[in-house]
Amino acid sequence: MAIAFVVLLAPLLLLLPPSASCVDVRFDFASFSFLNLTLLGDSYLRNGTIGLTRETDVPSSSAGSAICTLPIRFLDPETDAGAASFATKFSFSVTNPNPDSYGDGLTFFVSPGNATIGSTGGYLGLFNPSGNGSGGGNGSIIAIEFDARLDVGLGDPSGNHVGLDVDSPISKASVDLTPYGIDLKSGKLITAWVDYHQNVTMLKVWLGYTDVKPKDPVLITTIDLSKHFAEYMYVGFSASTEGSTEVHTIEGWIFQAFSSPAVANTTPSVPRNASGGSWSAIPAIPIADARDSPHRMLGLGLAIIGPATFAVAFAVLVWVSAKKWLEKKASKEVFKSEFLKGPRKFSYKELSSATRGFHSSRIVGNGAFGTVYKATLPGSGLTYAVKRSKQAHQSKKEFMGELSIIARLRHKNLVQLEGWCTEKNELLLVYEFMTNGSLDKILYRGQESGTSSMFKWSQRYNAAIGIASVLTYLHQECEQQVIHRDIKTSNIMLDANFNPRLGDFGLARLMDHNESPVSTLTAGTMGYLAPEYLQYGKATEKTDVFSYGVVILEICCGRRPIDSKDNKEHKLVNLVDWVWRLYSEDRLIEAADSKLNGEFDEGEMLGLLLVGLSCANPNCAERPTMRRVLQILNREAEPMAVPKKKPLLMFTSAASFSMKEIVSDIEGSTVITISTQI
Known part of the structure; x- marks a missing residue:
């Protein structure tokens, strides 16, 4: 219906005045919203303020940009005096919770594309080592950089400077801000004014700690930017860090593009110092003559349009309706x-x-x-x-x-x-979204950041119970049994309260209860795969139980399924074998994760380790069901007896299959790549 309406009005639009040219564009953002900005990289909105780099207490590399969604006409290729002048005013701050970790800087930029994002560090989130940012278009990226880091390789005058960049972080002109009393890393709110006048090909930049425009600019340079303009350009901000905790924010933004001749006519009547929302040498947007008003033109258009337009609109409406009906029908066929x-x-x-x-x-x-x-x-x-x-x-x-x-x-x-x-x-x-990420992350990657110490024993035990509960549901309580086939710590997520959530069903299979398992080539992750699954490729609920047993041992020990930890010969050690050896030597408690610092219930630790070993028994017939495991963990059933020595691998009649059956099943199956991430 919307398309039909546009078709109906298309001839009328031809009679209306052309869209706003480069002389008529002005916007004023006292605060920002997603309606008027495109955010790329690490940028974000918070309370009407743009954040360009991520907030973190740990030094990192970050880059982000925020671009006004409105394209602005900077160049009219049909006229000789068609290049725009522009002026902008905005406030920004550079804060740092760790002053010893200094960062890079931010930019105001004009770009031919609305997807401009570049590299971190000295490239300011705008440029790349091999060229400019991925803005696209035929023009150049023009930027005013506010750089808080000295990079000699880029020709920076100091670690506190402003510069003009064109398609490169190496500035065309730059100036040290220290003599002007401006410190970009002060953490204070700084206001910037940038004016470019095409009629005199001159660009000026002012900086101040108040909303009153200073008398003297900090940067003046002569340059003809019209050579770098595309017909339509986008304006925005970018920033970056590299090994820093700096945060770059933008608060408030006014921008206007205008024709150069108007500047010459209005300059004498405009005060040199401007404050608040006023502008230096910027004309007001022209008001259209009432005699040429859109209403008058619209009335004339309605008198001209004939019935042919309605016929076209009706045809388009029928076509759109038919297309939508077919799309809905196709969608229903794909997704039940x-x-x-x-x-x-x-x-x-x-x-x-x-x-x-x-x-x-x-x-x-x-x-x-x-x-x-x-x-x-x-x-x-x-x-x-x-x-x-x-x-x-x-x-x-x-x-x-x-x-x-x-x-x-x-x-x-x-x-x-x-x-x-x-x-x-x-x-x-x-x-x-799971706030605390994966169990894998909290157990291992958290070792570097120290977050693994936050994962207390009570939370670990609760995770073991939660996964046992959901596997009991999948194996025995669903209408159809679900075999997950990829139980591992990276597929177990933790919510804000560290409650476990099982995810990633990309390898799962449905089957009716008591149905014979269907064979495929082995899928899953090495270290979690049951021996009979590796041997025959038959996924059953007992293969899930084995994987669960490995996860339980990881929770207790803080070790990966295959690891070289504390191994002087640097040979890979199988976690199940290592724990079983300690158990056979009556040293099972030594398997407890040292990061717990002994803060755990010894009885619960030993009990959970034994549950892990019983689930990871090489012989599938000896493994408990997940319902039995859940009852043991909830103290509703007696623990299973676990042999002191790891049993030898035996393929029982329940798990063995004839070679003819295996070959037949595999020939009709789909190959699934084995993940080796451990």
Whole structure:
């Protein structure tokens, strides 16, 4: 219907005055919103203020940019005097919780594209080592840099300077700010004024700690920027750090582009000093003559338009309606209605915006399926985790498998599926975001940052119970049994209260209870795979139990399934073998994670270690069911007897299959790559 309306009015629009040219553009943002900005990289909005680099107490590298969504006409190729002049005023601050960790700087820039993001460090989040930022378009990137770091290789005059850059971080002109009493790293709010007048090809920059424009500029340079303009350009800000905790913010922004001849006419009547929202040598936007008003032109257009327009509009309306009906029908054929009772379909546009164009800074994890991004939806501020497929054929199959399985599951220890998207040949799953990341991260990657010490014994024991509960649900309480096939610490997420949530059903399989397992080639992660699964490729609930046993030992010991920790010969050690050896030597308590500093219940530790060993028994027939495990952990059943020595591997009749059966099953199966991430 909207398209039909546009078609109906198209001839009328031809009679209206042309769109605003470079002489008529002005905007004033006292505060910012997602409606008028495009955020890229690490930039964000908070309380109407733009943050360009991430807030962190740990020195890191960060880059972000914020771009006005409105394209501005800077050049009219049809006229000789068609290049714009412009002026802008904005306030910014550079704060640093760790003054010893100094960073880089920020820029105000004009770019031919609206996707401008560059490298960290001296490239200011705007340029790249091989060229300018990925802005696109035919013009150049023009920037005023406010650089708080001395980079001799880029010709910086000091670690406190302002400069003019064109397609390079090496400035065309720059000046040290120290003699002017301006310290970019002071943490104070600094106001900047930038004026460029095309008629005299001159650019000036003022800086001050108040809202009153200083009498003298800090930078004056003569340059013809019209040579670098594209017809339409975008304006915005960028910043970067490299090994620093600096934070760059923008508070308030006014911008105006105007024609150069008007400047010459109005300059004498404008005071040299401007304050508040006033501008130096900037004309007011012209008001159209009432005799040429759009209403008069619209009336004339309505008198001219004939019935042919209505016929075209009707035809377009029918075509659009038919297309939508066909799309809905096709969508229903791909995604069954039972899949969609809970999750909703997201648009690619909103997920792209929420992940800042799937920027690398938003990546929170990687796996066999693809990449996981942190997504914050504009407006609502809701945060999700978005899984993006690698686009391989097998990934699409896993995508459909994960969607069909998890959409019908409901358990407090499952990561909740919120939605999905299949636009632009993408395969995207949207989950609720887990604040504390993965169990893998908290156990191992947390060792460097110290967050692993926050994962107390009570929380670890609770994690063991939670995963046992959800596996009991998947194996025995669902309408169809679900075999996960990839139980590991990186697939177990932790919410804000460290409660465990099992996720990643890309390798899961559905089957009826008491049904014989279906064979495929082995899928999963080395170190978590049961011996019979490696031998025959038969996934059963007992293969999930084995993987769960390995996870339990990791929770207790703080060691990876295959590790070289404390091994003088630097040989890889199997975690199950190591714990079983300590148990056989009556030293089982020594397997406890040293990072707990002895702060655990010894009885619970020993009991959980024995549960882990019983689940990781090489013989699948000797492993408990997950229901039995849950009862033991809840002290509703007696612990299982665990032999002192690790049993020898035996393939019982329940687990063995004829060679003819194996070959037959494998020939009809799909190859799934084994993940070797351990």
